[in-house]
Amino acid sequence: MSVLIFIDQAEGHVKKSSLEAMSYGAKIANQLNTTAEGVILGSAAEDLTALGKYGVQKIHHVNNETLNHFDAQVYTKVIAQVVEAAGSAVIIFSNNMDGKAIAPRLSARLKAGLVSGAVALPDINNGFIVKKNVFSGKAFANIAVDTPVKIISLNANAYKIVEGEGTAEVALFTATVDAPKVKVTSTSKASGEIPLTEAEIVVSAGRGLKGPENWGMVEDLAKVLHAATACSRPVADAHWRPHNEHVGQTGFAIAPNLYIAIGISGAIQHLAGVNRSKVIVVINKDPEAPFFKAADYGIVGDAFEIVPKMTEAIKKMRGVA
Numbered sequence: 001m002s003v004l005i006f007i008d009q010a011e012g013h014v015k016k017s018s019l020e021a022m023s024y025g026a027k028i029a030n031q032l033n034t035t036a037e038g039v040i041l042g043s044a045a046e047d048l049t050a051l052g053k054y055g056v057q058k059i060h061h062v063n064n065e066t067l068n069h070f071d072a073q074v075y076t077k078v079i080a081q082v083v084e085a086a087g088s089a090v091i092i093f094s095n096n097m098d099g100k101a102i103a104p105r106l107s108a109r110l111k112a113g114l115v116s117g118a119v120a121l122p123d124i125n126n127g128f129i130v131k132k133n134v135f136s137g138k139a140f141a142n143i144a145v146d147t148p149v150k151i152i153s154l155n156a157n158a159y160k161i162v163e164g165e166g167t168a169e170v171a172l173f174t175a176t177v178d179a180p181k182v183k184v185t186s187t188s189k190a191s192g193e194i195p196l197t198e199a200e201i202v203v204s205a206g207r208g209l210k211g212p213e214n215w216g217m218v219e220d221l222a223k224v225l226h227a228a229t230a231c232s233r234p235v236a237d238a239h240w241r242p243h244n245e246h247v248g249q250t251g252f253a254i255a256p257n258l259y260i261a262i263g264i265s266g267a268i269q270h271l272a273g274v275n276r277s278k279v280i281v282v283i284n285k286d287p288e289a290p291f292f293k294a295a296d297y298g299i300v301g302d303a304f305e306i307v308p309k310m311t312e313a314i315k316k317m318r319g320v321a
C-alpha cells in the first residue's frame, strides 16, 4: 500500500503543481505510515532521482515515446497498471488540465472514490475525509471517501512545496501502451509568455480598458512584475485577447500569489476563477464595483492614469530603466 503521485511534465520539466502534489502526497504517506511514490510518463530531461527532495522515495518511470504526447485514455491505462503493480491505495493528481482529464477516468476504471480540487490534507482520524471548494469557491465540503483506492486532485497553491533532503530510486516500468485513438496533427505554442496557470503573479484586465489597442500598459506592468496576463470573458469573446487568457467560471481557474485586476467589475463568474489568489489588488474607477469586496487592496481611479504610474514606480524600485 503506497501513495502514488502523478508527476506532470511540460517539455521535459516537472511542473510546479507536481512539486506541490509530491509534497502533499509525501505528507499523506507519512500520516498513513507508508511510502510516497511518483509515476512519470514519457521521456524525462531532468534527473528524476533529485525529486526525492520533495518526499518521494521511488519513481516509476514509463519511458515510452508514445507517452511524450498527452492522451488521457492512454495515460489512464498506463497509470492503472502502475497502481496495480505498486499496490497504491491513494493516488494524487494536480487539479490541472491533465489531472482533470485523467483522474475521473482512473476513478471509473479502478472504482475508486475521487475528490477533485482538494484544498487541505485529508483527515484520517475518522475515516478519510477530504476538504474541497464548492459553489465556485464560496463554500467548503468535507468528503468522506470509503473505497479501498482513493484518488485526490489537489488545487494549485493549496499546499506549499516542501523541499528537504534525499534522493528517489528511479525504477523503469514496462507498461502496455495503447496507440492513441486520436492523432495530434499540429500544435502551436503561445511563445514568450509565462503560463497562466503556473504564474506567481497575474495582471488581468477587463472591459474597462475599452479596446485591444490599450493592452500595452497591461503588458508593460506584467513584464516589469514577471507576471502572466489574463482577462475577463467579454474581453476574450470580443477577441481583444486570446481565449487562453480568459479566467473565471468558464475559463481558467487560477490561484497566483498576486492577482491584479484592472477595469474588471468582479462578477461572480469572474471571481469563481480567481478568488483563491493569495492577494487581490483591484483597480477600478467605480468605488461600488463588486470586486472591491473581494480585494485585499483597492485603488479607486482611472486605470489609464494609475497603471502606467504603477509600472514606472515598480521599475524605479527595481532599478530597471
Ligand SMILES: Cc1cc2nc3c(=O)[nH]c(=O)nc-3n(C[C@H](O)[C@H](O)[C@H](O)COP(=O)(O)OP(=O)(O)OC[C@H]3O[C@@H](n4cnc5c(N)ncnc54)[C@H](O)[C@@H]3O)c2cc1C
Residues within 6 Å of the ligand: 205, 206, 207, 208, 209, 231, 232, 233, 234, 235, 246, 247, 248, 249, 250, 251, 262, 263, 264, 265, 266, 267, 268, 269, 270, 273, 283, 284, 285, 286, 289, 301, 302, 303, 304
Ligand atoms: C454562465 C456565465 C459564465 C460566465 N463566465 C465568465 C468567466 O469565466 N469569466 C468572466 O470574466 N466572466 C464570465 N461571465 C461574464 C460575467 O458575468 C461578467 O459579464 C464579466 O465578468 C464582466 O467583464 P468585465 O468586468 O471585464 O466587464 P464589465 O462588467 O463591463 O466591467 C468593466 C469594469 O471596468 C470599470 N472601468 C471602466 N473604465 C475604467 C477605467 N478607465 N479605469 C478603471 N476601471 C474602469 C468599470 O467600473 C467596470 O467595473 C460569465 C457569465 C455567464 C452568464
